[in-house]
Structure formats: structure tokens, C-alpha cells
Amino acid sequence: MAKTILILGACGQIGTELTLALRDLHGSESVVASDIREGDAGLMDSGPFEILDATNADAMEEVVVHYGVDEIYLMAAMLSATAEKFPDRAWNLNMNTLFNVLKLAKEKKISRVFWPSSIAVFGSTTPKENTPQATVMEPSTVYGISKQSGERWCAYYHRKFGVDVRSLRYPGLISWKTQPGGGTTDYAVEIFHEALRSGSYTCFLGPNTRLPMMYMDDAIRATIELMRADGDSLGVRSSYNLNAMSFSPAELAGAIRREIPSFEIAYEPDFRQDIADSWPSSIDDSQARSDWGWRPEYDLEKTTSAMLRELRALQG
Numbered sequence: 208m209a210k211t212i213l214i215l216g217a218c219g220q221i222g223t224e225l226t227l228a229l230r231d232l233h234g235s236e237s238v239v240a241s242d243i244r245e246g247d248a249g250l251m252d253s254g255p256f257e258i259l260d261a262t263n264a265d266a267m268e269e270v271v272v273h274y275g276v277d278e279i280y281l282m283a284a285m286l287s288a289t290a291e292k293f294p295d296r297a298w299n300l301n302m303n304t305l306f307n308v309l310k311l312a313k314e315k316k317i318s319r320v321f322w323p324s325s326i327a328v329f330g331s332t333t334p335k336e337n338t339p340q341a342t343v344m345e346p347s348t349v350y351g352i353s354k355q356s357g358e359r360w361c362a363y364y365h366r367k368f369g370v371d372v373r374s375l376r377y378p379g380l381i382s383w384k385t386q387p388g389g390g391t392t393d394y395a396v397e398i399f400h401e402a403l404r405s406g407s408y409t410c411f412l413g414p415n416t417r418l419p420m421m422y423m424d425d426a427i428r429a430t431i432e433l434m435r436a437d438g439d440s441l442g443v444r445s446s447y448n449l450n451a452m453s454f455s456p457a458e459l460a461g462a463i464r465r466e467i468p469s470f471e472i473a474y475e476p477d478f479r480q481d482i483a484d485s486w487p488s489s490i491d492d493s494q495a496r497s498d499w500g501w502r503p504e505y506d507l508e509k510t511t512s513a514m515l516r517e518l519r520a521l522q523g
């Protein structure tokens with residue numbers, strides 16, 4: 208029997224594209240999308256959808272039993288900038304949803320879990336360049352603390368109860384189908400929309416703030432490849448470092464200017480600057496490469512062309 212997959216947070220930036228990609232791979236009926244709100248038509252019309260609050264364990268179990276779900280991708284989360292404003296809600300959402308899913312796996316009601324972590328698990332005492340897989344981790348944000356704790360719980364549930372949980376530390380993700388919301392790396396998406404709409408952008412990070420970034424196609428492929436990998440080859444059950452490229456706002460503006468020479472950027476750093484300053488500039492993902500063969504495809508130039516092409520096509 209084909210396996211049934213449940214996506215929690217399917218209407219978000221990653222969830223939208225992950226749902227569509229998994230439906231292409233496994234067939235629409237095998238992939239149940241869920242969120243606390245409805246998403247765009249492309250997602251809603253392409254297969255089963257449930258309104259589901261992932262903090263509600265009973266409601267989640269009902270959906271799992273009803274559809275015979277055996278794999279869950281938990282994409283519901285509050286990102287770094289919003290979490291600084293609502294620490295209690297962020298902790299509640301980011302942790303309780305994870306416990307709900309890990310518990311279902313511990314009780315063998317599902318067989319495999321994907322849970323996203325982030326570069327936010329690192330802090331200002333972490334080596335900033337080529338940040339290793341295992342290193343000092345003293346996150347200073349609410350979001351980072353929740354992801355760091357989540358990683359420890361994933362490793363614990365794997366070791367103690369044999370739960371097959373897999374995870375990636377996503378860098379900032381750049382996508383055109385669905386915008387991110389409430390993250391520190393969101394500028395790298397907003398800038399493309401503004402470049403096409405008004406020809407200029409005021410960035411909330413300073414010009415030289417280099418952060419690890421990834422085009423969404425690479426992130427989706429990484430997620431699916433990790434979930435299909437042989438479990439015995441996975442030496443990391445907390446979360447894998449994942450790398451594609453690093454750039455600063457000034458470097459991204461330069462790449463956009465190669466296609467839109469009149470594009471202008473200004474800088475007005477806000478509270479998100481401190482968050483960005485506490486994160487790595489570049490990531491060493493050699494363990495992901497050796498354990499399950501990870502290779503990124505999109506660099507800054509390829510990402511910039513793809514974003515401008517896709518957003519122009521959307522505008523018609």
C-alpha cells in the first residue's frame with residue numbers, strides 16, 4: 208500500500224512547495240495538507256486538505272487515524288523575528304507541535320517524522336565561518352532556543368525510543384510561490400518583489416550582513432532526499448547542517464543590478480540586525496554530503512535569475 212503523508216503548516220513558505228512536490232511524487236491522494244487557515248488555490252485544489260491546529264494533539268491524532276497517515280512533515284512554526292515579539296506563543300507553538308508528533312511516532316502510530324531546524328540554533332559564540340556540524344551552540348533568540356531544544360528532543364526520541372525523526376538546519380530560504388513571514392532572512396525574498404514593483408528596496412539588515420541562504424527548489428529536494436535516505440546511513444538525528452550559498456544584502460543587490468541596472472537599495476537596520484549578527488555567515492555541511500549525498504544546485508546568480516524570471520511570469 209502506498210504510504211500516506213501529512214503536512215502540518217502546509218500553507219506556509221516551505222509547506223506550500225513541499226506539498227506540491229510530494230503530491231507529484233506520491234500521487235495527490237496520498238498527501239494530506241493541513242494548516243490553521245486555508246492556503247492558495249493551487250494547494251487547496253490539488254489534493255486533500257484539513258483545517259488543523261498542530262498544537263491540538265487529539266485533533267492531530269484524529270487526522271492521522273482517519274487517513275492512515277504514516278509520515279508527518281511538521282512545517283508549522285513561528286519564525287525568528289515574530290518569536291521575539293511573542294515569546295510564549297512561539298515556545299508553545301514550536302515545542303508542543305513537536306512533542307505531539309514525536310509522541311505519535313513513539314506510540315508507533317506513524318513511522319517517520321520530518322522536523323525543520325535552522326541556522327538560528329547557533330549563537331554569537333559559535334564559529335561564524337564554515338560553522339561545523341557539532342560546535343558551540345548558545346542561541347540568543349526565542350526561535351533559536353526552541354529549535355535547539357527541539358533538536359535535543361529529536362535526538363533523544365531517536366536514541367531512547369527508536370523514533371525515525373530526520374531534520375535539516377535550513378538556511379534563509381528564497382522562494383517565489385509563497386512569501387516567508389516573520390523571519391530575519393525575509394529581506395532576501397522581499398527585495399525581489401520590490402525590485403520588480405518599484406525598482407528600489409530599503410533593507411532591514413546592513414549591507415555587509417552575510418548569511419547562509421538557499422533557493423527553495425534545493426531546500427525541497429534536500430528534504431525529500433533526506434526522508435528517502437537509508438536510515439542506517441544517517442549519523443545525525445538532531446539536525447543536519449545544510450549549505451548552498453552565502454551572501455550579504457549588498458551582494459544580492461549587485462546580483463539583481465546585473466539584470467535590473469537601475470535597481471537601488473538603501474539600508475535601515477532594525478532589531479533584526481542583532482539576530483542576524485548572532486548567526487553564522489557560512490555553513491559546513493560535509494556530513495550531509497557524505498551521509499546522504501547532499502549537493503546544492505542553486506548559487507546566487509542562478510537564484511537571482513530564477514526569482515526574477517518566475518516573479519515576472521506571475522505578473523503576466
Ligand code: SER
Nearest residue numbers: 286287325390391392
Ligand atoms: N529563515 C528563518 C528566520 O529568519 C531562519 O530559520 O527566522
